[in-house]
Amino acid sequence: VGRVLVTGASGFVGRAAVAALRARGHEVHGVARTVPADIEADAWHAADLLRPGAPAAIAADLRASHLLHLAWTTAHGRFWSDPANLAWVGATCALLEAFAEAGGSRAVVSGSCAQYTWDPAPSASAVLAEAGSPRIPATLYGTAKQASGELLETWAAGVGLSFAQALLFFPYGPYEEPGRLVPSVARSLLAGGEAPVSAGTQVRDFVHVEDCGAALAALLDSEASGAVNIGTGVGASVAEVATAVARLAGREDGLRLGALASSDGGTRVVADVGRLRDEVGFVPRHDLASGLCDAVDWWRSEGAGQRTRRR
């Protein structure tokens, strides 16, 4: 138990991580550009980490023992090639340096499955492993996350900071950005409209955001170092997920599989969860069926104007 500085704490994953860290007894200090009114933490700090000097000031002020750095450019659809990925690498270097300087002992930063090479013709059971699978990212976002992860891992070993990078697979659930797969299908169908999606042959490791937050909290409390996958180890095609969401919404009639073109020729992006299970001791609470049920319920209550306050 320690004092944890969480950046990106008001975001989709940050919100879940803050709840999980508090449940584990940590003193949680959330950092966000705008302090959110509806997320409980021990303290909130308003800061734009891209402002020169801001990362160093926050770290020096708080003198946290633990750091969970989730802030990054995340605008849906745009973050893959957002030039601001460069500035986030710079801000991340400044933050980690100042955190170590201020006496911090354990840091986890968010990475992504986009750091791996996505094989267009994988075997049907292929999983991506931290130690063995190639990481030649196809995007600026993946390149920036990979560059910062490799750099920080080597640097941290030199300064004696315990460090891990969480490679997040595909979180979904409450508070997700509405343009993404699960919310877009659920909201269209729940509102009585149609939901056009691609043929959806690509396979992904979808992880409920509460499990994602809980895994991050467990990883921060562990001594696992280097890259650690955050996923379920189970793959599902986009078509399967869309169909399950449509069924849960009671609107299988409105789903239009194949109505949108896809540039993905059937990649499979599924986590090897060996490190998460064995070294962190984390097992997800949700399987895909229960997770999607929870998510569709949440979007239903959102649509009915009843914002849930479960955290």
Place this chain on the structure above:
Amino acid sequence: VGRVLVTGASGFVGRAAVAALRARGHEVHGVARTVPADIEADAWHAADLLRPGAPAAIAADLRASHLLHLAWTTAHGRFWSDPANLAWVGATCALLEAFAEAGGSRAVVSGSCAQYTWDPAPSASAVLAEAGSPRIPATLYGTAKQASGELLETWAAGVGLSFAQALLFFPYGPYEEPGRLVPSVARSLLAGGEAPVSAGTQVRDFVHVEDCGAALAALLDSEASGAVNIGTGVGASVAEVATAVARLAGREDGLRLGALASSDGGTRVVADVGRLRDEVGFVPRHDLASGLCDAVDWWRSEGAGQRTRRR
């Protein structure tokens, strides 16, 4: 011809690059923590690029068309694992972003042959090629240079900035840090002492610093993008170089080959200069014999208290 911002301009390589850029007709703005009294440039600017906000301020003030970013931690022996490598990645991100923002069109940053994997058992004619040779750096310095190079290359393509990273091999010559191979052997022997070195079986691509500076200037004026080796393409063992220096100093008697232990089991680090020659159009002026002759002459005049002012 344009307005060139040169960082690290008072350093060993920077000094030679400033001279070469001026010879090509550029308006050269040198940046250094302390403005040097003995290097001519069109203007000098004192700045510590590790201070938050400093890179952005310099770039916004100067609105240069070209950037040659050489500043980095370079303290002899210590830079390999200096924790400040992290801060230099952050400062580099901030500088490049602000340079592009201010309308800059062409940037070259210094990288290193330390970004390559150094094979302990290479073939006798092996060269390291930008496109084909693996780059898994063994040090924090190499990791930081490699991470920033990959990141900047991808980012620059997205924002339309012409970008290259110069992978410097082993510069030697006037103004070199006295603890390094050529100066340490030359100075000891010229002063009448002994020069203990290792067995010196490792092979390196030694490039005269004037050629290094001229190659950087030519690279900045070219459109070559991505990683470009800066070397001669010719390897020489450390023993050969030390012996040549001893001979030029007239003191072969003082050389103690094998007196120091070496942790290097005979690596060979020699540049493939195909890109430098064909895409940049650069060929070195010095071969090793003429370059070492020049260097030993310079150290001789230094030792006699006659500082040369050749630039």
